[in-house]
Amino acid sequence: MVSIIERVGKALEPLMLVMGLVSPLATLPQLYKLFFSHSEHAAGLSLITWVLYAFIALLWTTYGLYHKNPTIWVGNCLGFIMYVGMVVGIIVLTGGTF
Amino acid sequence: MVSIIERVGKALEPLMLVMGLVSPLATLPQLYKLFFSHSEHAAGLSLITWVLYAFIALLWTTYGLYHKNPTIWVGNCLGFIMYVGMVVGIIVLTGGTF
Structure with a gap:
């Protein structure tokens, strides 16, 4: 179990920016x-x-810009755009829901 | 603009674990x-x-455990549980979709 965590954790290190985009x-x-x-x-x-x-994506984008860390802000900025798209679609198509 | 980023970024610093749970x-x-x-x-x-x-939440959980960083793994572990709940519900209720 511990060795799986170590192997996966180490392998993910150079992939963080990509992971943030998934x-x-x-x-x-x-x-x-x-x-x-x-x-x-x-x-x-x-x-x-x-x-x-x-x-939350907007807060993380701001936090990433503050730290000048693209690994944080690139993915979250893209996420913010996607989630706003969802919000707009839900409001327009339902006229408001919870 | 820059000053907003700095103020929000600094304010978020102690809130990262909470933000990961939202x-x-x-x-x-x-x-x-x-x-x-x-x-x-x-x-x-x-x-x-x-x-x-x-x-992705599972990968981040593993990455957070590897770095012994609860700010990363706590929220992502909870996220993993929630998203698996969504996956199970979608499969059971639709019988399979894209």
Whole structure:
């Protein structure tokens, strides 16, 4: 168990910037479903959840800029854009929900 | 602009562990909609998105444990649990989607 953690942890070290981009990019299929293929199911998406995701990504972006650390701010800035897209879609398509 | 970044960045420094918990906890309303109030809209949720969120949270948890850094692993471990909950709900309720 400990050796798995050490091996994975060490392997991830040079991949941090890439890892920070995966979650934002992973949001694309969710945006596609919301805006194009499954808009009639927008009510199943939580506005609270996506507003908070956007808010936290914005705070991390600010924190990363403050520390001049692109590993933090690049991914979070992209995340912020994606999550705001979700928020806009949910509001427009449902007219407001929780 | 620069002064806003500096003020917010400095203010966030002691709040990092708490900030790491906000996104996982923000997932609770989305889980509630999926499992209880809006299960009929499960097809609007992207399985790809939530599987990748879970996978990335697991990698960050491992990375945080490797560095013995609870600021990283606590929030991501909780996030992993939440996102796996989303994945399970989407699979059970839709029988499989993208």
